Amino acid sequence: MGDTFSLVADGVSLALTWQSLLAIIVGVAAGQILGAIPGLTASMAVALLIPYSFYFDPWVGIPMLLGMFKGSLFGSSTTAILIRTPGTPAASATVLDGYPLAQQGKGMKAIKMALYASVFGDTFSDICLIFFASLLAMVALKFGPAEYTILIVLALCSLGMLSSRPAWKGLVATLAGVIIGMIGLDPMAATPRLTFGNPELEEGIGLIPMLIGFLAVSEVFRQMSGKAEDLSGRAIRYSDDPADNRVSLTEFIQCLPTLIRSSAIGTVIGAMPGLGSTVAAFIAYGEARRASKTPEKFGKGALEGVAAPESANNAVSGANLIPLLAFGIPGDIAAALILSALMVQGVTVGPLAFSQNPLPLYAIYAALIMANFVNLFLGFGLAKVASVAFSVPRRLLLASVLVIAAAGSYALRGSVFDVQLVFLFGVFGYVMMRFGFPPVPLLIGFILMPLLEENLRTVLLLASTYDEHLLFVFKRPAFLSLLAIMGVALLLVFWRRRRRALAARADA
Amino acid sequence: MRGISKLLGGALLAATMSSGALAAGYPDKPITLICPYSAGGGGDTASRVIAKLAGDIMGVNINVENKTGGGATIGISAVANAEPDGYTIGFISTSPITIRPHMMEAPYNPVEDLTYIGQFVASNQPMIVRADSPYKSLADLIAFAKENPGKLRWSTSVQRGGPHVAVEAMFKAENVDATFVPFKGGSKALAALLGGTIEMAMISEGNKSTLDGQTRILAEGTPDENPVAPDAPTLTEAGYPIAPAIFFGLAAPKGVPDEVTAKWDEVLPKVIASPEFQKIAEAQQWTVHFADHMAFTKTVETDYAAAKKAIADIGMK
Numbered sequence: 052m053g054d055t056f057s058l059v060a061d062g063v064s065l066a067l068t069w070q071s072l073l074a075i076i077v078g079v080a081a082g083q084i085l086g087a088i089p090g091l092t093a094s095m096a097v098a099l100l101i102p103y104s105f106y107f108d109p110w111v112g113i114p115m116l117l118g119m120f121k122g123s124l125f126g127s128s129t130t131a132i133l134i135r136t137p138g139t140p141a142a143s144a145t146v147l148d149g150y151p152l153a154q155q156g157k158g159m160k161a162i163k164m165a166l167y168a169s170v171f172g173d174t175f176s177d178i179c180l181i182f183f184a185s186l187l188a189m190v191a192l193k194f195g196p197a198e199y200t201i202l203i204v205l206a207l208c209s210l211g212m213l214s215s216r217p218a219w220k221g222l223v224a225t226l227a228g229v230i231i232g233m234i235g236l237d238p239m240a241a242t243p244r245l246t247f248g249n250p251e252l253e254e255g256i257g258l259i260p261m262l263i264g265f266l267a268v269s270e271v272f273r274q275m276s277g278k279a280e281d282l283s284g285r286a287i288r289y290s291d292d293p294a295d296n297r298v299s300l301t302e303f304i305q306c307l308p309t310l311i312r313s314s315a316i317g318t319v320i321g322a323m324p325g326l327g328s329t330v331a332a333f334i335a336y337g338e339a340r341r342a343s344k345t346p347e348k349f350g351k352g353a354l355e356g357v358a359a360p361e362s363a364n365n366a367v368s369g370a371n372l373i374p375l376l377a378f379g380i381p382g383d384i385a386a387a388l389i390l391s392a393l394m395v396q397g398v399t400v401g402p403l404a405f406s407q408n409p410l411p412l413y414a415i416y417a418a419l420i421m422a423n424f425v426n427l428f429l430g431f432g433l434a435k436v437a438s439v440a441f442s443v444p445r446r447l448l449l450a451s452v453l454v455i456a457a458a459g460s461y462a463l464r465g466s467v468f469d470v471q472l473v474f475l476f477g478v479f480g481y482v483m484m485r486f487g488f489p490p491v492p493l494l495i496g497f498i499l500m501p502l503l504e505e506n507l508r509t510v511l512l513l514a515s516t517y518d519e520h521l522l523f524v525f526k527r528p529a530f531l532s533l534l535a536i537m538g539v540a541l542l543l544v545f546w547r548r549r550r551r552a553l554a555a556r557a558d559a
Numbered sequence: 560m561r562g563i564s565k566l567l568g569g570a571l572l573a574a575t576m577s578s579g580a581l582a583a584g585y586p587d588k589p590i591t592l593i594c595p596y597s598a599g600g601g602g603d604t605a606s607r608v609i610a611k612l613a614g615d616i617m618g619v620n621i622n623v624e625n626k627t628g629g630g631a632t633i634g635i636s637a638v639a640n641a642e643p644d645g646y647t648i649g650f651i652s653t654s655p656i657t658i659r660p661h662m663m664e665a666p667y668n669p670v671e672d673l674t675y676i677g678q679f680v681a682s683n684q685p686m687i688v689r690a691d692s693p694y695k696s697l698a699d700l701i702a703f704a705k706e707n708p709g710k711l712r713w714s715t716s717v718q719r720g721g722p723h724v725a726v727e728a729m730f731k732a733e734n735v736d737a738t739f740v741p742f743k744g745g746s747k748a749l750a751a752l753l754g755g756t757i758e759m760a761m762i763s764e765g766n767k768s769t770l771d772g773q774t775r776i777l778a779e780g781t782p783d784e785n786p787v788a789p790d791a792p793t794l795t796e797a798g799y800p801i802a803p804a805i806f807f808g809l810a811a812p813k814g815v816p817d818e819v820t821a822k823w824d825e826v827l828p829k830v831i832a833s834p835e836f837q838k839i840a841e842a843q844q845w846t847v848h849f850a851d852h853m854a855f856t857k858t859v860e861t862d863y864a865a866a867k868k869a870i871a872d873i874g875m876k
Contacts, residue, residue, distance in 0.1 A: 250629030
């Protein structure tokens with residue numbers, strides 16, 4: 052026991068130097084700024100730094116990188132909230148309630164909630180990583196295409212309740228999203244689909260140009276079509292009431308169940324290679340709405356609607372390290388970059404690392420926790436800067452958003468085609484808004500349906516290799532447990548409805 | 560008027576000077592290296608490492624430009640259509656050069672439109688099964704597949720890439736029917752293998768997972784011996800049609816001056832021998848493998864022809 056303690060102490064002390072603290076501060080600050088700029092991502096910055104990583108001391112380079120990823124997730128939510136421009140796709144669910152809050156003058160409240168939620172989600176998943184990494188990784192490995200399918204169906208069920216009236220408009224919007232999502236290579240046969248022979252379309256419509264165009268540019272067009280005198284006013288007003296510019300303790304406590312639930316969702320999804328932070332954010336948002344006593348407030352500026360996606364997407368980034376540290380399997384591109392940075396520094400990860408050389412793992416853990424605190428403190432600074440930066444007159448802001456949208460989508464992969472897509476989706480989003488089609492079903496169709504297709508078709512392909520055919524899924528314990536959870540959730544919904552109906556009758 | 564003629568004269572002078580300089584010493588200005596893969600992937604890392612190290616040796620800046628899309632064909636066609644002066648080159652890997660053009664229309668002809676500057680990485684493609692799997696050898700695996708048509712589930716990191724074609728060619732030669740289950744990337748295929756969704760995978764990640772004791776190597780899908788399992792036969796050693804090289808290399812448009820390829824033949828080995836490159840290669844799990852302009856051109860031409868035949872035999876489209 053004493054030995055373990057001294058091992059932990061030795062490992063932690065590797066990362067507890069002023070150099071690594073400085074590196075974390077630089078990393079988090081850079082990440083927050085990069086995250087706020089659409090099209091620039093922390094992964095891109097890290098990729099640019101890899102040829103130089105050789106020259107860094109390990110416990111400067113690695114903490115900086117971890118800080119960068121954490122910072123960028125919060126940074127991307129500031130622009131999502133203030134100007135409806137998600138800096139990364141993971142923040143697109145934050146737009147749904149964050150932007151309405153900002154329009155009501157409660158932008159600072161939303162940003163601070165996003166900050167607390169991000170740090171909460173990060174800390175939650177880091178603690179899970181530290182104490183349950185091998186257990187969670189074992190469970191996550193049991194999740195195959197059949198389980199992914201049922202998870203996505205679960206998400207669609209809870210998000211389906213987001214559909215607005217009239218129902219047919221929601222349906223049309225979903226279908227439009229599905230069709231846009233179908234463009235590209237067929238997930239099973241790898242043959243081009245709906246590309247009209249254009250190689251630019253072969254890898255599908257990029258998430259970033261689509262989201263920036265559909266959410267941000269369309270909103271610019273809508274505001275431009277307003278009265279000319281509106282355009283000279285302040286772009287974003289902040290309420291004079293201090294209560295609208297901060298998150299009170301009561302509000303935080305009210306959001307606590309949402310934060311815990313969303314962080315848990317993010318951690319589980321992050322531990323599985325294959326779904327990712329955008330999906331986790333939407334699932335957490337749907338679940339927060341389902342569990343809420345006032346679901347009608349969602350989409351109009353509910354604080355839980357910011358807390359849920361923000362804690363979930365940050366929880367994913369910590370949990371992505373779970374399969375990496377336990378099996379050496381990187382869950383996403385960020386984890387893959389962390390893996391290569393670790394290996395450049397001679398730090399190996401994987402099942403043998405725990406028993407053979409756990410020192411660096413403890414140092415990583417210490418760096419992760421430190422980065423969370425730094426993220427919290429620097430986040431207040433970024434919130435302040437963002438609030439000043441976007442206080443310019445509306446006509447200036449609208450023009451800058453168009454420039455940022457074009458530049459950001461070009462920067463991503465040096466493609467003029469993507470810039471064209473941004474404006475095409477801007478017009479499309481504007482037309483949809485004018486005719487009263489809801490945006491959320493389209494996003495769900497675009498983001499979740501391709502995943503559902505890929506996993507469902509994989510299940511069907513796998514079924515052909517089993518004697519019991521499609522029934523093979525019932526031999527999978529993970530599938531059965533998920534099914535049971537789904538059943539209980541449905542029962543709870545019915546029970547609650549019935550109780551509410553009975554209560555209503557008793558009142559009458 | 561005088562100003563204009565002076566300007567023109569200056570421009571003319573500059574033009575003659577720069578072409579003179581080209582003959583005297585390539586390179587004398589920044590080089591653009593087009594990477595057809597997005598930032599963050601292995602191809603991007605390789606491009607940036609080569610750009611940095613080769614740029615330091617040659618004393619010029621090498622700027623990496625990511626031009627992605629169309630399964631790397633957009634970036635490669637930008638290289639093929641660039642001015643053949645050696646100042647626009649590109650990063651290339653196996654699939655869009657020797658494999659894909661046989662299955663889909665590519666906007667370039669790999670043999671006629673590109674000059675192959677050199678190869679610097681050869682990645683191993685071990686065929687792996689779980690460590691507790693009943694299949695101890697390639698023969699065990701084939702025997703199972705023969706007795707249970709369609710029941711063997713397997714995958715590779717890229718659908719319709721080199722390893723996919725090589726394994727399909729093996730099954731075709733044995734006349735067995737197995738089920739290819741596509742996953743997006745080697746790490747997802749590895750997770751599916753360890754989780755029991757599939758039974759076999761041919762992925763570069765297999766070397767590390769074997770060292771970690773999670774998997775076992777039955778064979779090697781490229782012509783190079785696998786350092787983790789030196790006894791495992793390559794697919795051609797085992798008597799099957801192809802084992803295509805999985806390479807990282809550099810290419811230029813067809814018709815670049817000989818000085819350009821000569822310069823890179825001199826610089827690339829220095830880059831590869833540098834401790835910086837060795838360390839990053841180890842971290843990325845690349846096998847360092849140098850082939851100069853002549854040798855690399857031969858590799859590409861041989862594999863291109865072999866893949867053409869194999870793909871036609873299998874009937875993959």
